Structures are given as C-alpha cells and as structure tokens.
Amino acid sequence: MADRAAKDALYAAFGSIAKALGNGHRAEIVDVLAQGERSVDALSREVEQSVANTSQHLQVLARAGLVRTRRDGTSVRYRLASDDVASLWEELRGVAATHLAEVEVLATGYLGDRSEIEQISAAELAERLAYGSVTVLDVRPRSEYLAAHIRGARPAPLDEMADVAETIPAGAEVVAYCRGPYCVYADDAVRLLHARGIAARRLATGLPEWRRAGYPVAVAG
Template identity: 55%
Template sequence: MGDHQAKAALYDALAEAAKALANGRRAELVDVLAQGERSVDELAAEIEQTVANTSQHLQRLLKAGLVTSRRDGTRIHYSLSSPLVGTLWRTMRQAAELHVAELDRLASDYLGDRTKLNTVTRDQLRTRLRQGDVVVLDVRPEQEFAAGHIRGAISIPPQDLKSRLGEIPDGADVVAYCRGPYCVYADDAVRLLTRRGVNAARLEDGFPEWAAERLPVSGAGS
C-alpha cells in the first residue's frame, strides 16, 4: 500500500477521462453524439470506419462512462451520458485551438479557405433574432434538427439544399449553422447561397455551443 501508490492510482483514474478522448476517432464520435443519440452503424458511417472498429471505440467511451447505450430492437443507440461531457469536449477543443501548433493548417486543409466566408457571432445572431430580420438555416440531418435546434430556425439537410433553395424567402439575410466550428455543412451552404446572390453568413460555431450558453432553443425536451 502506501500513499505513493494510492495517489498514483487516483490520478491514473482521473486521467481515464482524458484517455477516452485521446483519439481522433473517439473525438469525432463525441462531436457527433453532441448532436443527439445515434446507432452504431450511423456512427460508423459518420467517422468513416468499420462497424467493428467503431463498436470498439464506443466500448472504450462506455467504459470511461462518457456515453451510455440503449437497446431498441436490433439497434443500439449511444448518447453522451451528461451535458458535462459536451462541455469537456468543447473545452478540450478550445485548448487545442489555442495551444496545438499546426491546428490552423490542418483546419484549413479540411475546411478550405474561410477568409471569404462571412461569419456572425452568437451575440450578433441573438440580437438579430430579436429584431426578427434574419432567416436562420439549420444545415444538419433532419434527425439532429428534431433533437434540438436554434429557436426559429428552418431545417434543410445538407444533401437537400440545392433542390430546396426555393424555401428561403426572397431577399432574406440568411445565417447558416450546423454541428460546430469544424462542420462543413454550413460553409457549403453559405458558399452556395452566396453564389446564388443571397446575403448569407455562417454562425461562428454550431448548435451545441448555442445550447450550452442557454440561448433560445426548440425541439425535443424543451
């Protein structure tokens, strides 16, 4: 025994939470699960991995207590076990943004050049929502919109955008958002809308960040 080993074991256990997030694929999983619960094969498709591998990563998250699972017939649905897990993920992401060298380059490798993209902050959007002079566009799969969205937003999933542009009122100012700062759907939407002559901007990050600040939301459980 001895305090030495007891202390080491305690901090080892505290580090388990970090180990659970210490993998790119599991980070992607948590990022998707922050939008709501998902089945294993949906998650596997999102992170572009085999189902077996995705299942193993989910077991790891489960063992660390960061997610819970629920059986529904033949499917098993995973979800974050508490809002604190979302907070942990966002804090970790912030820390990486601030401190991990190379992150800027990797982000622009994936997201492309964002310098020409108009963006608005949460505060700006909140003000404009109160004034009512803006159309908020949720560019996520319908399921995620249903699980919760910015109050007053309209939903057009990414793959439907081209064919459903008519639903956007003529002459409206549009603010698009999706899952978070590293989600491309809103970027694509803003680029498309801009090309069509619509005045469009993207929200600086996504729905989870909006909800975490207790700004107005609608959907399941509200």
C-alpha cells in the first residue's frame, strides 16, 4: 500500500469539491449560475443573502475550481467553470431526489401540491417540436429568455402570462418551462393556464438541462 498521507490528501481533494457544494446557499448559487453569469450584487439579491456573505461563498466555490470570474465595468461577474459543473449539480440534485425521502416533502412545501401539474420530458417535447404542433412558453424573466431559450419558444414572463394566454388558440397544447425541475414559475404558469381552460403541462427540467442534453436552443429575439 502506497503512502497513506498521500492517499488521504488525494481523497481530501475530491472531498473538497463536494464540500464546496455541501451548503444550501452555495448549492442555490450554483443553481442560479447554471442559468448564466451574474454579478455578486445581483446574485446576493437573488439568493437573499448579504453581499459579503455571498462573496465569501463565491470564493469557496472559486477555490474549489467550480466558478470563474471576469470583470465587467464596475462589477465582477461569476460563472460556472464549465458545463461539467452544471452536470454534477444536476446529478447531485437527482440523487437527492431519488435517495432522500425528505426532498419530496420539502419540494412540496416550497412548490405546493404538484399532483395536478402534468410534466413532459425533454425527449418528448423535442419530438413534439420537431414533428407535432405545440406552443412552448418560456416563463423566466425576459433577460434570461434573451440570453438563450428553447428554439421555437415564446417569451412569457409570469407577470405577462394573462396577456399571453389571450393569444393562445382554443385547443392548443401548451408546454411551459423555466429554470429547472424545482423552479416555481412553470408550475405557476400551468396553474394559471389551467384556470383559463387551457391544456398546459410543464417541462420536467429546465433550460440548462435542455441545452446540455443537446436539444436546440436559440439566442435573442
């Protein structure tokens, strides 16, 4: 057996990656950054933490090599170091959902009762988009739609959903999506559309997962 101290150091390094993700606020930061880069200030507002605390969490992630920075004018913008990090986060979330019973309870506590929210997989949506007719609504903030969206999707931020609903022809099949499987926007959109008698489902995942799976994405208008 080779040197135990060297082996410990190597495994400690592997562990340090997990440790960086092993905090709820940092996990949420990674989840937000999977949507695209953010300034410290914007991020701190999004995760509802102090700027100093957010900065320190970002530095923990940076030391683990999970995020990178660039300066943009007066602000520093953080982004995930690569798609690998987003994939790791996705897998971590999946293992949590599969193996930790409390996740389902907590998800219900956060998102509300989802039993009425029908889901559609990315694979099925891709097929419908290619061969069928389906109205896809991007219910994220407009800035995120502009940065990237599912090819063929319409922008439909939640606060404009009432107007958008007016334009949907009777009998149309609607799919709403947002940031990821635990993003509330798509659930809220489906509820809102259902209340107007529109058949709507939500994409089971979100845009980052769609993009990483290799399905078509469009940028800007």
